[in-house]
Amino acid sequence: MLVFSTRLPLKAEVTHQDCLKLFTEWVIGSPHYQIDELYFNVDSHDDYDYTKNNITFSVRHYKDESIELSACRLQNREENLVWDNDCVILTSEGQRSLLIQLNCNWTDFRTDLPPIHKPYIVRMFVEKGYCGFDGKIPVTDTPIVAGKDNYEEYRDIMCGKSAYEMPVVYISRDYWGKTAVSPRYLAHQLSGIAHVFVEENYEIAARLQKDTCGNNAYLGYVGIYFPGTSYCQKHGLRYYDNDFYKMCQGIIDDVWDAIMNRVDSTQYNWNQILALQARQKMLKMKNVSEQSKEELDAYIDTFDKEKKELEDKVEELNRKVLSLRAERDGLMAARGTVNKDGMFYNAGLEDELYPGERNDLLYSILFQVLNKYEEGTRPYCIVKSLLDANPKIGTCETIIKGVETAFRSGEKLTKVVKGQLKDLGFTIEEDGPHYKLVFKDPRYMFIVAKTPSDHHRGAKNLTRNICRALDVEKKL
The missing domain is CATH 3.30.530 (Alpha-D-Glucose-1,6-Bisphosphate; Chain A, domain 4)
Structure with a gap:
């Protein structure tokens, strides 16, 4: 086989x-x-x-x-x-x-x-x-940096608008600038099988989030994109018990499965070449009869029909594989939130902006409603058990306190303040008369005037707006 x-x-x-x-x-x-x-x-x-x-x-x-x-x-x-x-x-x-x-x-x-x-x-x-090149992508055994110069290339791949034949593996960076797996290791293992892109920085992810309608892998996830479709199969460390080697092997296995279902697996194989040779040699024989030619043509037609049936079957199986992969990804995501991250709910379609965000949101909600139930009742015991089993992580609290500290002395974005905000996960766009502060997703953008009129009032309002949008632990 x-x-x-x-x-x-x-x-x-x-x-x-x-x-x-x-x-x-x-x-x-x-x-x-x-x-x-x-x-x-x-x-x-x-x-x-x-x-x-x-x-x-x-x-x-x-x-x-x-x-x-x-x-x-x-x-x-x-x-x-x-x-x-x-x-x-x-x-x-x-x-x-x-x-x-x-x-x-x-x-x-x-x-x-x-x-x-x-x-x-x-x-x-x-x-x-x-x-040579697979479409516009060079076939190499080293990772391709996904930066500003080749932005349109991998953006079009994620949108299903680029022509290529090998799967594309896109390795994103988390907001600390780290990758979950080694790009060099994956590129070496997948050389001649798939292309490996590695994100240059998190700012690229924020731009892709908008331009691909969220179809990019980001925050340390790895996405596999397949030719002819915008479908993205995402892999995260939480699916693999935080074992990067298992994650690498899972990515390699899925790429391997994809290339096995290409139509090329039934085109120009050894037996077909032998059949083509036999036909050509027989047709060159000077004394071959017209009847023999007709019989040979009939044989080749039968061979070609069988080959076409196999190609159609491969294409049908490939579609089923993609469908099953999508179903499996959903199940893995749900399983991962229950068994691997210690969370007690299905994750849904909204990705986390940072590790533990969903956990702390539900922890805050349940903590606030706990005292609404009478102690010793069944609802009280269940909520208390969930809180004990899923302790607060506290990343949001750190971010909110960091924002308050950064703007404590006013709204002006000094070099020190910019550094503090970037450490918290913000990106800062400086084009035009205003600064644009983006927290990991273009939906969470905050405007700061470069020459604020009321220094302290502006800082207070800005801090309030950021906390209103990002604080998952605020009081209900």
């Missing part, structure tokens, strides 16, 4: 011969295959087969008026298990790409699979610099 599939765009200057040469270097240099030398001429268009012990290396070529194909198959036969690693170089309409597929099949009746790893040849193509 197919266990891995990816398609790499190749640079225009990379030839079929370059790829074939890299294939032979991979096979000869691998410590797993014990092959001394392959007497294979990369400039030849003849078929080639090499067998030694449990290893077979084969090359096939096909060319017609529309496409050119060169395919290599490395077969490794282990006890009760056969690995087929196929590499297909495709040139069509002036574009060159590489399809890499890995099949694993038991020769007995087992159903479980051994551990599956990305074929090393994928890494070799990326490190060699043979890969």
Whole structure:
């Protein structure tokens, strides 16, 4: 069965011969295959087969008026298990790409699979610099910084307006500037499979929140975006018991599942190339009868119909996968709030602006209503139990006190005051005659005049407005 599939765009200057040469270097240099030398001429268009012990290396070529194909198959036969690693170089309409597929099949009746790893040849193509651009995105093994210069690129990806083929992994930063996972580690593990973007700073997240209608991953979350859709699959540390390694593996697994459901998994595989070769050879035979041609055409038509049915099935399954992923994300979010963050409610659609915000809101509400119930009654006992099991975190109280301290001496935004506000999570926009203070989300914007007329009254009113909007612990 197919266990891995990816398609790499190749640079225009990379030839079929370059790829074939890299294939032979991979096979000869691998410590797993014990092959001394392959007497294979990369400039030849003849078929080639090499067998030694449990290893077979084969090359096939096909060319017609529309496409050119060169395919290599490395077969490794282990006890009760056969690995087929196929590499297909495709040139069509002036574009060159590489399809890499890995099949694993038991020769007995087992159903479980051994551990599956990305074929090393994928890494070799990326490190060699043979890969080109997937749409506007370079194929690389290092994270791409999501900053001001390329803002439109990843904004359009989040809005489903960009054309690309590999999934995109977007790593956001929390308001302390940290990421939940290592961008370099993910980019290395997903090289040749997905693109990895890492947010430059939190100001980018605030801008994306407005321009993508909230479809961006932010505050330390990681979002996976899939070609042809604006759907975002979000991953957070709270889903993984705050274990960043488990989170990384969860992201890698979901990307792996996505590439397995691409239509490429049924296009230009080894068996199809053999069929194309057979058809071409038979048609070239001078003494072939018209009846034989018709029979061959009928066979190829049947093959093509079967292939189309498989493609339609893959597309249908892919849609189901996306639907199930969305359902799973909702369940994981609900489960995470109950089991992993110590919260006692379903999170809903409104993301937290900082860790513990929802917890402290409900804690404040329940604490205030506790004394409305008679002590010893069932409602009193339930509320008291919830308060004991979910203690107050207190981040909001720290933010409110910080705002009051910052504006205690007046409304003027000195360098010190700006630093205090940024430490609390505010971003400050200085364009125009006013300052714009944004607390993590464009909906929470506060205007401050650069030359305030009534210094102390303005500071008091500003502090009151900020507290009214952000204080989740205020008295009911």
